[in-house]
Amino acid sequence: MKNTKKTANKLPVPGKVRKGFRFYCAAVLSVALVFGCSVTAFAANDPIAVVNNLSDFIFGLIRAVGLILLGWGIVQVGLSFQSHDPSQRSNGFLTLAGGIVITFAKEILNLITG
Template identity: 80%
Template sequence: MKQIKKWNKKTKHIFLIFAILVLLLNLTLHTCHAAGDPLAVVNNLSTFIFGLIRAIGMILLGFGIVQVGLSLKSHDPSQRANGFLTLAGGIIITFAKEILDLIIG
C-alpha cells in the first residue's frame, strides 16, 4: 500500500490561497439585470407548473379509463367505483387551471 505523501509548507500555502479564492468567488454577490417584466417570469412559471399538473391529470385519466374497462370485463363493482373515482379525479386535475380561472373570475 502506498503511503500518502505529506504536504510541505509551500503546498499547504498554495492550497490555502486556492481555497480562499474559491470561497470568495462563490460567496460574493453578483448583480444581475432583469431584461423584462418580472410578472412575465411568474406567468411563465405558472404556465409550466400547470402544464405539469395537466400531464399528471392526463395520466390519471388514462389509468381511470383502463380501470373502468377492466372492471367491466371482470364484473367487479368495487374496482368499477375506484375506476370512476380515478376518472373523475383525472378530469378535475386535467382542467384545474380552467376551474381556477372560473372560480377567480
C-alpha cells in the same frame, strides 16, 4: 440426472482496471454535472411575465399528471366491466373523475377567481 444449473463464468477483474473504471465514471459524472449546472439563465424585463411563465409550466405539469390519471381511470373502468367487479368499477370512476378535475385545474381556477 445431470446438474443443469448454469453458472456464470466471470473473468477476474484486476484491481488497477477496477480503480481506473471508477475514476472514469467519476470523471464522466462530474463533467456532466458541471455542464448540466452551468446553464445560462436569461432574466426577463417584466417580473410578471416570469411569474406567468412559471405558472404556465407548473400547470402544464399538473395537466400531464391529470392526463395520466385520466388514462389510468379509463383502463380501470374497462377492466372492471370485463371482470364484473363493482369495487374496481367505483375506484375506476373515482380515478376518472379525479383525472378530469386535475386535467382542467387551471380552467376551473380561472372560473372560480373570475
